[in-house]
Amino acid sequence: MLRRLAPVLLTLVVVALGVTALTARPEQGSPRPRADYVVLVGMAGLRWDDVDPEHTPTLWRMARDGSIGSLSVRSAHRPTCPVDGWLTLGAGNFAAWAGNRQAQVCPPGQVTVEQPDSIGANLPDQEAQVLHNQERLPWGTVPGALSESVRCSVAVGPGAAVAAARPFGRVDRYAPALPADPAELLGSCVLSIVDLGTVTGEDPTLRAEAVRAADADLARVLAARPPQSLVVVAGISDTEQPSRLHVAVADGPGWERGWLTSASTGREGYLQLVDLAPTALAVLGRPMPERLFIGQPAAPVEGRPADLATAITAPADADREAGAQRRVADGFFVVVAVVQVLLAIAVLPLLRRARRHAGVGRAPVPRRVVAVVEVLLVAAALALPAALLADLVPWWRGEHAGWYFAVVTAAVLAAATTLVRLAPGYAATLGPLGVVAALATLVVGADVLTGARLQLNGVIGYSALQGGRYAGLGTVGLGIFVGGSLLTAGWLAQRVRRAWRPMVMVSVGGLAVVVVGSPYLGSDSIGAIALTAGVSVAAAISAGGWLTVSRLAWASMAALAVTVGFAVLDLRRPATERGSLGRFLAALGDGTGGLTVHRSSTANVETLTNSPLTVLALAGALLVWFALLQPWGGLKRLFGIYPAMRGAMAGTAVAALVGGLLSGAALDVAGAAGALVVPMAALAALRVLDHSADRTQPVGDRPQDAVPAAGRADGGAVASTAGGRGAGASTAGGRGAGASAGVSPP
Incomplete structure (x- = not known):
């Protein structure tokens, strides 16, 4: 009865661990400060290395007194050109300006702004932009959503007109340039958007002149700001390739001397362009x-160095690292794929010649050659964790930088x-x-436990420029951690008696689920659900037997139970505190879930065709299926x-495939896991084949001990099956005194 109930009990343990990890949420910070007015000031292309006391004294003082952060300007177009950035700002969602443009090149900013009266303006192309973003792009973006959420808005400059235009093209209040005294204009509506021009090129002199002129205009804005107002300065877009991180500064009551962050990034000092629209509405109430x-309201958090020069080195350095x-x-990934x-x-050929037949057959490969190949296999498996530590x-x-990275990683x-x-x-x-x-598990786990600082903008991690993730466990890190933690669990389980192996798998795997899924740590609910299924499969067959339909059903039920449990609790939270699963289910409820499915499918296809990790996944699968799992391959x-x-x-x-497909990463998770697991499987297969003709004596008088040690599935008293060395250590990589006697193993 206990044996029959074991799968059920273990499944319940994994489900409990998974739901516990996923539903525990960090405490929310203090309420966001409120203001009567919000002024959004945009300078396309502005970066932190443009800011200094000499050329931008106004912005320097504003950053010193307010909160600062790195702004990711991701939009629906790569790169985010100025007109895309302004459109995204006004939409609160990823948007792109329709029109003819060369790939990877920003067109001249030519926006038609009509002024039928002396008060507002009209954008005749706005309705076409709405249709383009609604019908051609997968985000369901509505340009002008920000202005539609307030009764009145002001725009200064053509870029600001793009952000402030309502979906039908009307701009409530408009001025083509900043007036000499803008106080009356900025105080006429609760929301004002100001375009202070573009900072472009890499010439230091030209950039310095552009930021000096913009800083002088900013001084007039700050002097004329309405009382009880929040002023946000943002480098709202790129101007050319490559993409960069840009300036974000917020100054107002309650925003003093902190880091900017948002729930969409979960990382202190980082926010997205799509966060500015919800920030304005949240501050205005x-x-x-x-x-x-799609963005979330920004908020200030403590912890910024008191000295501004010291503080801005962090976002400036992050920009260099991301680039x-x-x-x-x-x-790097191409090199790893080619080498593997x-x-x-x-x-x-080593596998073909590794198996011995009691002295019959071809001569084995020289030991030195095998030893060298084994070391290369170990190095190949450790390549990704080593690259993570290189950061x-x-x-x-x-x-x-590329050569320095190669030297450090090597x-x-x-x-x-x-x-x-x-x-x-x-x-x-x-x-x-x-x-x-x-x-591998220790490297990734330690990074996650310390804030995943090595993965942010790291070669093995995720880039703030891509805008997909800013904190927690990334796609490659998930693959390494899944493969490493389950192999570690299997290695430990093999060292205990058969009856205890599922318990070991669940204990180690359940801890890994907590690390992956906890919002305090990995913050990857999809990864935790996938790993739950993987742990259940591993525990079900760790004591022997194959993956039967019933065992697969238990694993599927475990993953489904974790998903349902988390979804029910996640949907009860406020919308701004929900995880990715809760937001998706809410979208299904209001009829917009199809957009999420479409985006995930599109991401899977793009990743599948463009990622070098796809090659790693396919190469690993081919090696396993056509070589290692063959009768001469040793894996069976x-x-x-x-x-x-x-x-x-x-x-x-199971975990790698499920996690990759559900998260839109295609085979990237499987490729990262395969880069670790497949070389180790090949090495272990070589060693098993090398000792396939070894002989060991049966030990003990118990019936289970009468089975030849090399063929036993539970280890028992023979150290070889537990990965150690003992009387029968010949089957574990050593050749004992009794290696030539006994009964041939099956």
Whole structure:
């Protein structure tokens, strides 16, 4: 009865851990400050390295007294050109200006603004822009949603007119340029949007002249600001490739000397362009058009250095790191994919010749060659964790950032590989696998526990320029952590008796679910749901047997239970506090869920065709299916001797595929997991085949001990099946005194 109830009980444990991790939410900060007026000031292209006391004294004083942050200007177009940025600002959602433009190049900012009277203005192209964003783009964006949420708005300059125009094109109050005394204009409506021009190019002299002129205009805005007002200055767009992080400063009552953040980023010092519209409405106390806005209101948080010069080094350095990450990441993953493919090809002949037949057949490959290949396999598996650790060194600050990153990563990789090679259990069959999996899990887990600082703008992490994630566990980090934690769980489970193995898998896997799903840590609800399914699969077959329909059903039920439990509790929260699953279900309820599904499908297709990790995933799958799982490949024999490892690898495959597809990452999660798991599977298969003709004596008088040790599935008294060395250690990578006697294993 206990054996039959075990899957049910273990499933309940995993579900409880998953729901607990996903539903615990950080406490919300103090209420956001309110104001009677909001003035949004845009300077397209403005970056933090443009700000200094000499050329921008007004902005410098404003940043010193207010709250500051790095602004990601993501829109529906890459790069975000000025007209896209202004349109996104007024929509509170990712938008793009329709029109002919060359790829990766910003067109001249030519916006037609008609002034039929001396009060407002009209944009004749606005209705066409609304149709373009509604019908051609997957975001459901409505340009002018911000102005529609207030009774009256002011626009100064053509860019501001784009942001302030209502969906039918009307601008309530308009001035083509900033008046000498703008006090009356800025006080005529609760919301004002001001265009102070564009800062473009890389010439320091030209940029300095542009920001000096804009700063002089900003001084007039601040001098004429209405009482009890919030003024926000933002570098609302890029002006050319490559994309950059831009300036965000908020100055007003309650916004003193802090970092800017929002629920959409979850990271102190970062907010998105789409957050500015909901920020304005929240400060004014206006209701939020939840179906239209994708951003979240910004808020100030404490912790900023008192010295402004020290404080702005952080966003300026983040801009440099994000730019370097974009240049280095693609090349790095291409190199990793090529190396792993070449290594897989090199392993094939070794697998064919590794299995011994009691002295019969071809001569084995020389030991030195095998040893070198094993070390290369270890290095290949550790490549991604080593690249993550490389961000401990500020490699992006040099002129040759790519070379610095390569040198640092190579040094870290060499040190990690040496550590594995010198580990006490390296000679055991599962020794390298266990140490590599534990190292990878430790590296990613430690980063997540300390705020995921290595993943933000890191080569192995996520870029603030892309706007997909700013905190928690990224796509590649999720793949490494899923593969590492489940392999570690399988390695530990194989060292205990059969009856305890599912408990070990659930204990380690459940802890991993908490790390992935907790909003305090990984903040990835989709990843936690996928890992729940993987842990359930791994626990179900860790004691022996295959993935039957009933076991797969239990795993699916566990993931479904976590999903339902989290969804029910998440939907009870305020809209601004919901996770991604809660927002999706709310969208289904109001009829906009199809947009989310469409965006996820589009993201899967784009990632599948453009990501080097797809090559890693496919190459790993081909190596496993056409080589390792063949009779001569050794993986089936490995699974027979070490069933907990079979469970761990099966669980990894399930979690990686489910997590990638549901999150719109296609095979990226599987590729990252495969980069760790497949080399270790190949290494373990080589060692199992190398000892396929070994002989061991049965030990003990118990019936289960009468089975040849090399063929047992539960380990028991023979250290070889637990990854150690003992009387029968020949099957674990060593050759004992009794290696040539006994009964041949099946």
